[in-house]
Amino acid sequence: MTDATRPGPADGGSADGSVPADCSEALSRLFEFLDAEVDELDGDRIRQHLADCEPCLGEYDIEQHLKSLVRRSCHDVAPTELHLRIRQQLTVLRGEVQDRG
Numbered sequence: 001m002t003d004a005t006r007p008g009p010a011d012g013g014s015a016d017g018s019v020p021a022d023c024s025e026a027l028s029r030l031f032e033f034l035d036a037e038v039d040e041l042d043g044d045r046i047r048q049h050l051a052d053c054e055p056c057l058g059e060y061d062i063e064q065h066l067k068s069l070v071r072r073s074c075h076d077v078a079p080t081e082l083h084l085r086i087r088q089q090l091t092v093l094r095g096e097v098q099d100r101g
């Protein structure tokens, strides 16, 4: 019986790319995600991570980051609108976390 070579997913391989994002990816792409600048698959992975990982959602100083983002782009973007849009996304995410806990 030497059938050890049957086809199957390799260890550590992300065959279909549907592994959840890790903390650093989730945080580094958080604002792309909030601003809907990631594609559907990546957005899903980041969302999935944030829903699973309360520290990412809770400890990351989103408000501070948001302020600097708004300040930087206030020449081009209406800050209130951007602020509201991001807040809306965060509310959805936090709702999901609470649902699970």
Ligand SMILES: [Zn+2]
Pocket: 022, 023, 024, 026, 049, 053, 055, 056
């Ligand atoms: Zn995390």
